[in-house]
Amino acid sequence: MTLNAWIPVFALMTSLVAALVIFLLPEKGYRLRTTVNLGAALVKLGLVVVMVWGVFRGVDYGLSFTMVPGVTFVLKADALSMMFAGLSAVLWLLTTIYAVGYLEDSPNRSRFFGFFSLCVASTMGIALAGNLFTFFLFYEMLTLSTYPLVVHRGTEKALRAGRTYLIYTLSGGAVLLLAIAWLHGVAGDLPFREGGHFIDADPEIHRSLILIFILLVAGLGVKAALFPLHGWLPQAMVAPAPVSALLHAVAVVKAGAFGIVRVVYDIYGVEASSALGVLEPLAWLAAFTILYASVRALSQVDLKRRLAFSTISQVSYIILGVSLFGPVAAAGGLVHLLHQGLMKITLFFCAGNYAETLGIHRIDEMDGVGRRMPGTSLAFTIGAFGMIGAPPLAGFITKWVLGSGALAAGMDWVIAVLVLSSLLNAAYFLPILHRLWFREPQASWPEERFWGRLETSAWLFWPPLLTAVMTVMVGVLASLPFSPLSWAELIVLREYSP
């Protein structure tokens, strides 16, 4: 086999090997563990950059072998995989840096970082999976590797959240497996293919295809936190901040959304999905989730819980974009895969900084934090404005492209959803920003710690600022080649004219 076949494998193995090495390292091996962690993250980022360049020029990366007759294991890099792999590679690096600082001096760090790497390996696998079976393998591996992270603190609350998380995701996985098996029975082993497989499907199997689609979306919708399958996500916010950041921005919810994108584009094909009539109900469900979760977010007093409901809302933008039949809307949805990741990880990093540095968890404790922690608060402000969709940030690009796409597709009601959602986002983010910058601080913080010159530990200080800068850059420079928007347009170009 050529080198090109092995590059995706290498990308997958870096995190896997890192996970194994870290599990074997003694708890005290702080320096070595950090080196392995960061080294693996950098290597993976390098490999992803190489693949992005290759995919752009049309190089084929991938390999496949038959597990049992009829079931193959396929790894493949196409434009869509690189979107998710790129997100995962960039944010893994930053989250690793952040987690090293966040978990300083806490127990069980080997276990934590081991599962952390395993979790990232799973997202890499999900990104590079070339058929539903391979996708499913890594999808379930993700469930199992994130559970120990959610319950890492070992408190009763964490265990309860972990139990809910498992019940939801394993049931989702079971439904997904059922759907995949059924589809296999109906149509055989289908690789992900641009344009999909069912454009000329036999009318006799239409009913089965519709039912399978519903099951697939139900199975994937658990992780994507589609209403009414979102219940686990607000509970899971008891996890440590870097885990929440990863869960919300990269790994779990994105895996669900990414799976739905794969099903719509590369299994069914967007035209076939539209012809089957399954896209419009999905769009309505996504729109409802967007508004419902935003309304719920309004009444949350815990910062991370509010952010969790915001995630539920924002991830549905991706699904909305994909389910509007039209290339522009699709680009709007796909680009949000990356944009939402950048913005949400910024917000969770900041929430973690407030908790670690000042002991702040509730929104009403945030008065005047901007004076004490200007850097973190600046990052939070940028992230929040991005979520609202204020120009020229990442969220605005999403909203603008999604809105234009909806109009082009003749789905005008989407504009109302976008505007309402922005209003709700403004209603639950702007009061926080007012507290940060314009209220007088209370006499003392709940639990203050000091780190020399910077407002917090340097490991915690820089990652949110970097992601905030990226949030600005992907918006302002949206028309540059290799910007998330340009890449999303490339994907759409290939999906709509395979």
Added chain:
Amino acid sequence: MIAFESVLVLLAVGLPLLYPILALRAGWARVLRYSMPVLPLPALVLALATEPGWQLELPWLLNGGLWAMDELRRLFLLLTAVLWAVAGIYAVGYLGAHYLQRFCVFWGLTLAGNIGLTVAVDAGSFYSFFALMTFAGYGLVVHEGTAEASHAGRVYLVMAVLGEMAILAGLLLASAAADSQMLSDLPPAIAESPRRDLMMALLVAGFGVKAGLPLLHFWLPLAHPVAPTPASAVLSGAMIKAGLLGWLVTLPFGDIALQGWGTLMLGAGAVGSIGAAVLGVCQQRPKAVLAYSSISQMGLMVLMVGAAMADSERAPVLFSVIALYALHHGLAKGSLFLSAGMSLPAGRIRRAAVWLLIALPGLSLAGLPFTSGALAKLAMKEGLAEDKLDFALGGYLSPLMTAGAVATLLLVLRYFWTLSGTLQTGRNPPMLAAGWLMAIGVSLMAFWWMPWEVEGLVKSPLWLPAPYQLWALIWPMLLAVALAGLTLWATRVVRHR
């Protein structure tokens, strides 16, 4: 010389945008304070020294950026740059140590937005700068930190977000209809679209929030007065005009005559100019009176916008008049706001001199001959002359304008009255006094060099009105003075009882 203008426009936007970096170090507070007047200077040079017509392509920006300059934008840019410059000088002397850095950060960002939106001609960057100005402006409004400021800030923010969303929806619909991201392509597309009325409603209301359109104006009399005085001046002088500019560059004017929308805007303008005056004369505090006066003056500009909508052939002429009127009002209103933060010197003669300087921009606003106000009022009168307009309600415009002129002076007199009760005797910081003097100087002099000869509306020599015009200017003023005198007399009588 393309490069020169490109560098200049990048500098004009970039300098205030990057200026907040100075706030990173606590030790740089002095630098932060003293560089405030410098920020709008590149924009000023851009407005004065370059010929309109240049453009700068920024293909990497958002959905493809394009910044350019035409005659209309040049006047708005000039107003913005001049007013922010004199208010910046004033602010150096005015600001205390109270959260100085925070104020400067928001000052810079708001300025960057305000300058940027006058040069941006693509929808993405125009909307970005507009939003930047709106959201950063919140920091100026709530700066004092009082309960009143917080309340005003909340109302400001709610209205602003609603306005932003209306603009976003309007721009999205229009740019989808036009299949273009450029503002100049939007008006014809709106004119032909089956959803014309929806788009117009969204854009009229969205920009109307900023421009103080009646019923969307609630935030304005709350927010403009509570801000620190230099911020009040730019809010009421320059930023309020951004809404007006928004209308002029997005709505269809020359493409199609819209009688219905024209009538609606005329009604809104009439209600705004007269209604705000009625509410304004009841105000107790000088800056609140001025805020209502701004709504009233914007009402007169809305009248012209309405006329331009209803009579598409007349639109180009009216555009020039609107821009010149906006320039005149912005400078005069800015000077009046800055006066509210002054202290009076001791000594009778010097006191009288200061009062004269305070009074001149106010009287100019009311149309005193030999001031920019006289020219603005005459240009408006000629521009809206009945026999030149081709639509049903043209006959009502003349009495409306007269009533507007009476209302203007009444408000100005009310402002002087309330101001005389609040001004204290003392010394002014030199920079504060310098900024104030420059504001008044520019307000009284700048119009000499303005291109007033729009389509022969105002005859040369510019500043010398013909006798019949003189009378047209003066009699509403006399009426207002008589009314004010009557009120004063009546109050005296009532008090004596």
